[in-house]
Amino acid sequence: MEQLLQQIINGISLGSIYALIALGYTMVYGIIKLINFAHSDVYMLGAFIGYFSMTTLKLGFLPSLLLSMLFSMILGVVIEKVAYKPLRNATRIAVLITAIGVSLFLEYVTMAIAGANVRSYPPLTGILTESFNLMGITITMQQILIVTITVVLMILLQFIVKKTRIGKAMRAVSLDSDAAELMGINVNSTISFTFALGSALAGAAGILVGIYYNSINPLMGTLPGIKAFVAAVFGGIGIIPGAMIGGYFIGIVEVLVSGYGNSMYRDGVVFAILILVLIIKPSGLLGKNTREKV
Amino acid sequence: MKKLIETNWIRKLISLILTFGIIQLLISLDIINSYLQTTLATICINIILAVSLNLITGFTGQFSLGHAGFMSIGAYTCALITLRVPSVLGFIIGVFAGAIMAAIVGFLVGLPTLRLRGDYLAIATLGMAEIIRIIFLNLDSITNGAAGLQDIPHFTNWPWLFVFTAGTILIISNFIKSSHGRACISIREDEIAADAMGINSTKYKVMAFTIGAFFAGIAGALYASTFNFIDPKIFSFSKSIDILVIVVLGGLGSISGSVIAAILLAIITTYLQSFANVQMIIYSLLLIIIMIFRPQGLMGSKELSLSMFSKIGEGFKPKKRRV
């Protein structure tokens, strides 16, 4: 029982990171129907910016977090403007290949600048290194930090999407961008804003994963990226709460499979669950089935 | 009409013999040295992979991100057979056993997943290929896990590569020009209308998927025999992406496009090898630039043909597409 609770706590920490990345996938997909492969590399670069901010610039954790979010935000918007915007009217598969191109570009440019080797993240200091024991379960301050930051960011995101003007515009564009444009919504700037929000969250996830796992490298984004996308599909792509639920679910399942089964099958189980969900309910946990009108 | 079909057939035969003969000559003159022969093998394997994926994605319109999964089944099957029966006969059995195994898995995977549409199908096929890879990774006693299989007997040479590559191109392009192939294309065009015209769309999607998997299995088998070493990492998600890139660059729905793109990409990669550290950066930039300026790929959905060259002289006619 204690072990199970311990695993779930670990799963929630990992799930927080997946959820943060998944949110960016789901928002971008919701608005321009693109699997943004470059998103996982924005997350990777977020981790690297955090690293340089904490080592070279010697900034503290929170300023580094903000810096990496800001940088990721700008990067996300630039990617959209340079690579995706010219293809607004092209087939979706062409945009997808472009996204793959951007992803490779970011990975190998990072590799050329920072080297291919794994770097270890600067350790946290002071109170953040401590951990408690609660009825036999160990909870580290790191975990509390990760979950707290994730929850704060999610609440902030919900507030922006539900309560602000630009959030309303985002929802309108994702429902029907042509109609939204006719209603006077600036579709291009709404799309940019969506990329900015999603990328900022990915940047935050990057720095959090750095302090959690202690190591980063230029190809670190690929697998978590795919899994975060799986999380988004699992919850119902395009639906923000779906991405959160999906992220936590995938995180917990992964930790449980490693803990109780064979960690080699960890990713296999994640994908098997994904395929099952798709077959049983293709639109995901919270998605609505839509039919083409004949 | 009949005569037209026959001259076409003769023309095809002549161009095949010429292609085979010229390259064979270049090999015997050592102009194509052993290094370039590896490139040649890569080109052939990539052509088979791209043409077979084009059948699924370009012609039938089913977005697959898991082609490397089928390739790996062919590779492991052929490797395991030729390691035990290291003879030409073993190789031939290995190639076809690999293809059939891949086709069976393709069929079993396709049956439930092909009900999904668009990106959902893409993600399901991606997951399926990852599961296949993870199974190979964990079947230590048979596949030697992450360390992979070494010293796989080498049987591929230009004649074998040619037979399998030309065979794949001919069979798939023949299929496309048949009523069954047109049924597949009609699903890409409008699935609801195809269904209403008496075409069992699920059946033809699964059929395209199975045929595509069969040829991916052949490509995998040739890969194992050419490079003498396989491990699960080779067949990861990025391999599936590489194949998709060839198909999209060549043009969805154009077999000659896939062939041209496979050759071009191999040449570019070989050339870029001398700039190893920036190779991938240039490659990714090329990808982005080509997609921005030519999103329909090099050939669009048209096929390269002799009449195309004669048309250049008489200016551009309205674009037509025949099946």
Place this chain on the structure above:
Amino acid sequence: MSILTVNKLTKSFGGLTAVSNVNMEINEGELLGLIGPNGAGKTTLFNLLTGVYVPTSGIINLNTDGKAVTLNGLKPYSICKKGVARTFQNIRLFKDLTVLDNVRIAMHKNIKYGLIPSFFHLPSYKKEEARLIEKSMELLKILNLEDKKDELARNLPYGEQRHLEIARALATDPVLLLLDEPAAGMNPNETAQLTELIGWIREKFKLTILLIEHDMSLVMNICERIYVLDYGMVIANGTPDEIKINQRVIEAYLGEDLNNAGD
């Protein structure tokens, strides 16, 4: 003898009942009209008959060659194989394929060669393909499209696209043809030609035809019987003359003067 019997057919989407308790009988060789105000459930009824939607309740029976087949729950392609073909209100051609290919694809259900001949273009393939082309050209000739056989469907003018939809439906070799607003978007001249054509193909192919149409001149001119749908229910059925003076129909169409139509 009736070729299609529909018994208490109902379809609800969530709380909305689009088709409710419809009874309908179509006799062999008949040309039947289905009319009703916008949103009356006409196309939904078509979609039920062709298997695009699964009925909530009720029975659809097709009687061909003295045998009754229940169409409920069958997939669209098997309903087509049983001999029911249709056109679409919002034209659904295979737009990027040629006119000839559009028609040939619809003949696929009767194809007489398997996969292996298609891989190697064996003699059985060549023979059958020649037959397909010949038969397609016959159909294209009937619909005045033979000169356009190599044109992409998307490049045809609107009226010809509607013709091609009919050719494609005929290529499936149906006994019952369902036409969903075949004259939509046509000018009076084209409509008159189409009216003639529909009557003619019925004779030529010995078809039973059910058509949805808003153009009253077409319906009143050629249909032998008419069913009127409103709010998903059949409110009247009878000959054009009976329908024109039916009080419930007039109320449903409120303001539209059916007496002047069709003259």
